[in-house]
Amino acid sequence: MDYIFHFGPILDRWDQFLRGAMLTVEISIASMVFGLIIAVIGGVARTFGPAPLRWLIGAYVELIRNTPLLVQLYVVFFVLPGLGLKLTSDQAAIVALSANLGAYAIEIIRAGIEATPRGQIEAGLSLGLTRMQIIRLIVLVPALRAIYPALGSQFVLQLLGSSLVSAIAAEELTAVANNIMMQTFRNFEVFVIIGLIYFALVQVFQTVFDAGYRRLFRWTV
Amino acid sequence: MGLREFGWNELYFLLFSARWTLLLSLMAFFGGGVLGLLVAALRVAPNRFARQAAIVWIRAFQGTPTLVQLLIMYYGASFLGFRPDAWLAASLTFTLGSSAFFGEIWRGCIQSIGVGQWDGAKALGFRFPATLWLIILPQAVRPMIGPTIGYMVQIIKGTSVASLIGIAELTRTAVMVNTVTFEPVRVFGTVALAYFVMCWPLSLLAERVTRGIDAKRGTGIADIFRKKATPRPSLPATAV
Numbered sequence: 125m126d127y128i129f130h131f132g133p134i135l136d137r138w139d140q141f142l143r144g145a146m147l148t149v150e151i152s153i154a155s156m157v158f159g160l161i162i163a164v165i166g167g168v169a170r171t172f173g174p175a176p177l178r179w180l181i182g183a184y185v186e187l188i189r190n191t192p193l194l195v196q197l198y199v200v201f202f203v204l205p206g207l208g209l210k211l212t213s214d215q216a217a218i219v220a221l222s223a224n225l226g227a228y229a230i231e232i233i234r235a236g237i238e239a240t241p242r243g244q245i246e247a248g249l250s251l252g253l254t255r256m257q258i259i260r261l262i263v264l265v266p267a268l269r270a271i272y273p274a275l276g277s278q279f280v281l282q283l284l285g286s287s288l289v290s291a292i293a294a295e296e297l298t299a300v301a302n303n304i305m306m307q308t309f310r311n312f313e314v315f316v317i318i319g320l321i322y323f324a325l326v327q328v329f330q331t332v333f334d335a336g337y338r339r340l341f342r343w344t345v
Numbered sequence: 346m347g348l349r350e351f352g353w354n355e356l357y358f359l360l361f362s363a364r365w366t367l368l369l370s371l372m373a374f375f376g377g378g379v380l381g382l383l384v385a386a387l388r389v390a391p392n393r394f395a396r397q398a399a400i401v402w403i404r405a406f407q408g409t410p411t412l413v414q415l416l417i418m419y420y421g422a423s424f425l426g427f428r429p430d431a432w433l434a435a436s437l438t439f440t441l442g443s444s445a446f447f448g449e450i451w452r453g454c455i456q457s458i459g460v461g462q463w464d465g466a467k468a469l470g471f472r473f474p475a476t477l478w479l480i481i482l483p484q485a486v487r488p489m490i491g492p493t494i495g496y497m498v499q500i501i502k503g504t505s506v507a508s509l510i511g512i513a514e515l516t517r518t519a520v521m522v523n524t525v526t527f528e529p530v531r532v533f534g535t536v537a538l539a540y541f542v543m544c545w546p547l548s549l550l551a552e553r554v555t556r557g558i559d560a561k562r563g564t565g566i567a568d569i570f571r572k573k574a575t576p577r578p579s580l581p582a583t584a585v
Binding site: 171172186187189190191192193194195196198199202203206237238240242245246249255263280284285286287288290291298301305311312314315316318319322323326327 | 405407408409410411412413414416417420421423424498502503505506508509516519520523529530533536537540541544545548565566567569570
């Protein structure tokens with residue numbers, strides 16, 4: 125063990141880490157928002173939609189859930205431009221991550237929807253609410269509350285998964301680490317620091333997300 | 346245009362690289378399984394420090410990206426005075442990482458067994474290891490099967506990350522073949538299909554096993570809307 129730690133040259137570049145972390149957070153949050161939109165629409169359509177639509181969404185979910193995120197990232201990055209859709213690496217990252225999260229979250233939301241007590245829907249029907257009102261007010265809101273923790277875990281996985289985006293040259297945290305490694309040759313130290321930053325990001329996110337539960341669902345008994 | 350066509354040779358080369366994906370997956374599964382059992386045992390141990398250690402282990406691996414763990418492992422070799430070795434780093438990272446996840450998954454299954462079983466074993470004079478091994482685990486195996494198979498899917502997909510430190514498994518081979526053929530649709534389509542063929546049967550199996558345990562599910566919730574109104578029973582003629 126004659127290895128000498130040199131954190132100095134790395135810590136001098138703290139501004140690069142900060143920028144990388146910012147981009148990681150931005151990409152993660154953007155894909156969480158888009159992913160959640162996909163999931164709510166997809167989850168409702170998968171449960172209540174017509175058969176062909178249910179089947180189509182099912183195929184999308186299975187396809188995404190049974191292939192690696194990295195491959196999905198490459199597909200978006202290499203295949204979409206051939207179809208005439210030019211994306212920057214940041215945009216490609218957000219598209220791939222949103223599609224990925226969407227599929228997982230559709231299944232989570234569907235489970236929440238299926239857990240709605242039948243009697244509540246029947247009560248809604250007998251009160252003369254329309255189908256959309258029942259789905260929105262009676263099914264979806266309690267479903268979101270029920271799945272909130274599961275969604276949180278999925279979001280954390282999303283935050284960690286965004287490190288793969290470095291493979292397509294978006295300048296997020298892991299890519300920054302690669303750059304700094306080339307400049308300083310302090311490989312081990314760089315990745316230890318990056319690991320700590322990710323860990324801190326996850327803890328902060330978890331805390332904020334848990335606080336969100338208490339705020340959003342204060343009305344519950 | 347690419348340097349080469351995407352022909353049979355390329356297809357064969359691509360699909361044959363799946364053996365490294367499978368090898369990495371098997372190592373992670375068995376290595377992580379053995380270690381994961383230990384993590385799960387520590388997680389439910391009576392000793393507070395053992396539990397804390399297991400929690401730290403689980404949080405460390407679940408709170409950082411696999412890619413970063415992989416790179417720490419890879420470059421950490423030089424810290425210990427070895428030459429970095431991609432295979433060693435990858436198999437070690439995936440083994441340790443899946444031990445954390447298995448530990449957490451199995452803890453849940455272990456804790457789903459009633460406390461009465463622990464009390465009963467204690468009354469009969471069993472200590473913790475014997476209780477866990479002889480009484481709790483045999484009962485916990487049934488609920489463990491579904492999630493364990495499900496996590497195998499995550500392991501297989503997760504091995505794609507090893508491509509980023511230069512292991513020529515499926516994903517890296519795909520990137521290489523794409524570089525020379527520049528036929529991304531076919532190349533990545535093939536690779537996605539290869540992963541799908543490996544993962545989907547496991548996903549279906551996991552779902553089937555899990556659902557077999559859960560209480561029988563009723564009709565889908567949407568059926569409430571689809572159900573035709575049942576006609577009211579007409580009054581018996583005599584009632585008039």
